[in-house]
Amino acid sequence: MSYFDNIRTFVRVYELGSMSAAARDQRVSPAVASARITQLEGHLGVRLFQRTTRSLSATEQGRIFYDGACKILASVAEAEAGIDDVTDNPRGTLHVAAPLGVGRRLIAPHVPEFAADYPLVDVRLRLSDRKLDLTAEGLDVAFFLGRPEDSTLRIRKVADCERVLCASPAYLAVHGHPRTGGEIDRGQHNCLNLRFPGATEFQWQLQGPEGAIKYDVRGRFESDDGDVLTDWALAGAGIAMKPLFEIADHLRSGALVRVVEDTPPLPVQMACLYTHRRHQDPKTRLFMEFMIARMEDALKAGEA
CATH class of the missing domain: 3.40.190.290 (D-Maltodextrin-Binding Protein; domain 2)
Structure with missing residues (x-):
């Protein structure tokens, strides 16, 4: 198993507080997720989580390692973003969230067109009317109606919706x-x-x-x-x-x-949230620009 995959799985287990939830997030089986954590603990020589049949919690060593692991993942993401920016050939998986009505009517119909333009990008679209936590749920961008509570995220306004x-x-x-x-x-x-x-x-x-x-x-x-x-x-x-x-x-x-x-x-504000990074992931930027242009056209046509 890749050491980098082990770190990524550890971060998601820590943030989601569940081995099975992290496994679903990483699209692997719970057994694979557990094996990655065990292998990482063996490499570090410490226990990262206290595990019982009913609960999972980070140890002191796990909490310390989490901060460093996040920096590692952020550095790799920035390095990949720099390469994609130069090659103009974005790749990877993009995790997107939106309210049900916005997602079904304004975003989902245009995903196939985006995928055709950028064939190396996979889109994971999650629709829900509840408020989502970008960091905890591993999202790259979230469209929303209203005003966000998290001031640490970047906001790009789409429109004021009647x-x-x-x-x-x-x-x-x-x-x-x-x-x-x-x-x-x-x-x-x-x-x-x-x-x-x-x-x-x-x-x-x-x-x-x-x-x-x-x-x-x-x-x-x-x-x-x-x-x-x-x-x-x-x-x-x-x-x-x-x-x-x-x-x-x-x-x-x-x-x-x-x-x-x-x-x-x-009116209610329609906007999108994305995480603050020194180098924004090109696929995130391209997806937002692509969708916002089509959303603005759809809103004008629908309200005419």
Whole structure:
């Protein structure tokens, strides 16, 4: 086994806190991951992890070695990036994350085209509406809607995305057509909420006559999948707050109708996060530039 592979596996075990999770991340079997750690411990002559059948934790030596191992991996990544920059021939695996709606509609359709232009780059696209930790989850770039909490990462803005509140004609026929946030704040409507473990935003922020107003909204249904909220709204279950690009076709067809037009939602920032490195990986830079150009075109076309 390569000593470098052993170090890479050690770092992922340390960051994920699980041998099986690290094995999945490295696309090897748990037995191979365990063997790499054992071989590394044998080479160093110390135990890096305390392992039981139920838990795994780093030893003091493991914590010390982790800092050095990260520097080794970063140095190799920078060296490879320098070569790729000179040869203009990026290679390797690119780990990308995005919210479900953004990934399905704005990124995934263009991945085959990117792969055709850069045949030596493999793309691993992970879609989730929950917040992701780039470092802990081994991501190169993460697209997101909103504002990031981690100030140590670099941010590249894509656009300010218009958001709308919408419901089906069938729902409005029964419950009425609200025009302002005050009408939904009284509990007269079933609001469909996007919530997930660790979510910090439980209010809808709407634009009032004198600025932004936060409304506490109530609803019987919530999900951590934005497309589920769209399906519920189409089925007449309630009112959903959605980025315009996700539901533009439904608005055009009349399957969904804008509501609360007098106090619309504030726009949401779409951007991408990537780690701070002295030499940015060329494949990461190329992927961002490639996707951002197509995302901007798609947003303009969808909101026209």
